[in-house]
Amino acid sequence: MKKNGILLLMLGIFTACSTTQVDTPSATTISKTEKNKELTEANILNNRGVNAYKNGDYKRAIYFFQKSLTIKERVLGIENLNTATSYNNIGLIYKQKGDYEKALAYITKALYIRKKALGNRNSATAESFNNLGTLYAKMGEKEKAIALTEQTIKIKESIIRKEKIDTAISYNNLAVLQEEMGHYNKALEGYKRALNINKEIYGEVHDVTQSNYQNITLLYFTMHEYEKAKEYGKHLIKKEEMIRLKSIDVNAK
Numbered sequence: 001m002k003k004n005g006i007l008l009l010m011l012g013i014f015t016a017c018s019t020t021q022v023d024t025p026s027a028t029t030i031s032k033t034e035k036n037k038e039l040t041e042a043n044i045l046n047n048r049g050v051n052a053y054k055n056g057d058y059k060r061a062i063y064f065f066q067k068s069l070t071i072k073e074r075v076l077g078i079e080n081l082n083t084a085t086s087y088n089n090i091g092l093i094y095k096q097k098g099d100y101e102k103a104l105a106y107i108t109k110a111l112y113i114r115k116k117a118l119g120n121r122n123s124a125t126a127e128s129f130n131n132l133g134t135l136y137a138k139m140g141e142k143e144k145a146i147a148l149t150e151q152t153i154k155i156k157e158s159i160i161r162k163e164k165i166d167t168a169i170s171y172n173n174l175a176v177l178q179e180e181m182g183h184y185n186k187a188l189e190g191y192k193r194a195l196n197i198n199k200e201i202y203g204e205v206h207d208v209t210q211s212n213y214q215n216i217t218l219l220y221f222t223m224h225e226y227e228k229a230k231e232y233g234k235h236l237i238k239k240e241e242m243i244r245l246k247s248i249d250v251n252a253k
Helices: 032-054 058-075 081-097 100-118 123-138 142-180 184-202 207-222 226-233 239-246
Strands: none
Touching: 032 058, 032 081, 058 081, 081 100, 081 123, 100 123, 123 142, 142 184, 142 207, 184 207, 207 226
């Protein structure tokens, strides 16, 4: 019986300026050297803006962020994720200053870009929904604030769910490798951890959970621990697996 070892590819999203970003249609075509130079300057200005914000100097913070934004819009385009970060930063400062109309304009731009580039199931998008929700709350628009906060929660719940799924896959992958090396007890530990997560997410009868039960059952058979194999085998609902279990002599030595 083939084990369910699924290789997991983890993707990272970086918000710092990067010369490997795909330019948006509005980005200016420049040489790589010039692009590196421009983005380095944008990062320096951005960092100065962060420092000014931390020191409570919102006027200077906006000045530096705006200078950084101008470079990003020219080099990367107005729909780039790095540009969205600047829109978000500026919007948050205007929110802090109480200039809600300007804050709304910038935070909305950041949300639009992140939704378009990353979709709704991403932490950066969730951040923008949350920022917009808290802004509307400050503006006294409670219904809009509630709707956006609920959307934020849905995204965060989906992210947590995905992280749990990825963790279960990793436990399963590790268990497969441990079993192949003959480390059966360690393999069982990994399979069982994957099983516990998948039962919570999918329930007992889902194919993923059933695969976990199958892996544990077959490994116990390999280890000649037939009573434990039978215990986990009882959870298998596929007819062919039940037939296999019935054919096993649990008293075999």
